[in-house]
Each structure stands twice: as structure tokens, then as C-alpha cells.
Amino acid sequence: MDGKDYIAYFTLEIGLDEAMPTYAGGLGVLAGDTARAAADLEIPMIVVTLLHRQGYFRQRIDPSGTQNEEPVSLTVADLLQEPEPQCACL
Structure with a gap:
């Protein structure tokens, strides 16, 4: 890379x-x-993390109180973008 030491964070x-x-x-x-x-x-x-292409879902509760799962479709190319910097400073 650039000769610096890096922290590797696995999740x-x-x-x-x-x-x-x-x-x-x-x-x-x-x-x-x-x-x-x-x-x-x-x-x-x-x-470093995992990127599951299937398995995530959104939960919805219908008027009778029953939980329903709706699968989330992923387009990996849409997810792999450099995020905008955000400051968590006070």
C-alpha cells in the first residue's frame, strides 16, 4: 500500500x-x-466484512399483528461505492 501500518477490523x-x-x-x-x-x-x-447476496429482509407488521418478511434484493454493483465522508465530531 503506502508503507503505513493499518488496523484490520473484521466484522x-x-x-x-x-x-x-x-x-x-x-x-x-x-x-x-x-x-x-x-x-x-x-x-x-x-x-473487512461479508456481503450476502440473499438473506436480508424487511419486517412488516400487518393490521392483525402478524409479522411478514419481504426479501431485499441486492445489486452488488450499486452497493460498492465510496461513501461520502461524514464527521461525527461535536
């Missing part, structure tokens, strides 16, 4: 954007926050 899921269904809960959100904070602080870190 099974990551929440970077609501439009990218690559997380299912709090640990994915935590991984996304960690990656964004490292980027904001210019910490040299590489994040």
Missing part, C-alpha cells in the same frame, strides 16, 4: 447506510460507527 456485519442491508442489529451499527469514527479521525483502518 460479520456492518451498518454504514440504511440503504445497504448489510447488518441486522446493534453490533452491525457499532461496527459502522467504529469505521466512520476511524475515518473521521484519519486512523488508517481497513474494514
Whole structure:
């Protein structure tokens, strides 16, 4: 790369954007926050995660209270874009 030392961060899921269904809960959100904070602080870190092409779904509750799952279709090429920098600074 560029001769610098990098931190390798491995996670099974990551929440970077609501439009990218690559997380299912709090640990994915935590991984996304960690990656964004490292980027904001210019910490040299590489994040490695899985990108499942199937398996994610959206939950809907119908008027009778029954949970229904709607599959989420993924177009991988649409997901693999460089995100805009976002500052988590106060």
C-alpha cells in the first residue's frame, strides 16, 4: 500500500447506510460507527466484512399483528461505492 501500518477490523456485519442491508442489529451499527469514527479521525483502518447476496429482509407488521418478511434484493454493483465522508465530531 503506502508503507503505513493499518488496523484490520473484521466484522460479520456492518451498518454504514440504511440503504445497504448489510447488518441486522446493534453490533452491525457499532461496527459502522467504529469505521466512520476511524475515518473521521484519519486512523488508517481497513474494514473487512461479508456481503450476502440473499438473506436480508424487511419486517412488516400487518393490521392483525402478524409479522411478514419481504426479501431485499441486492445489486452488488450499486452497493460498492465510496461513501461520502461524514464527521461525527461535536
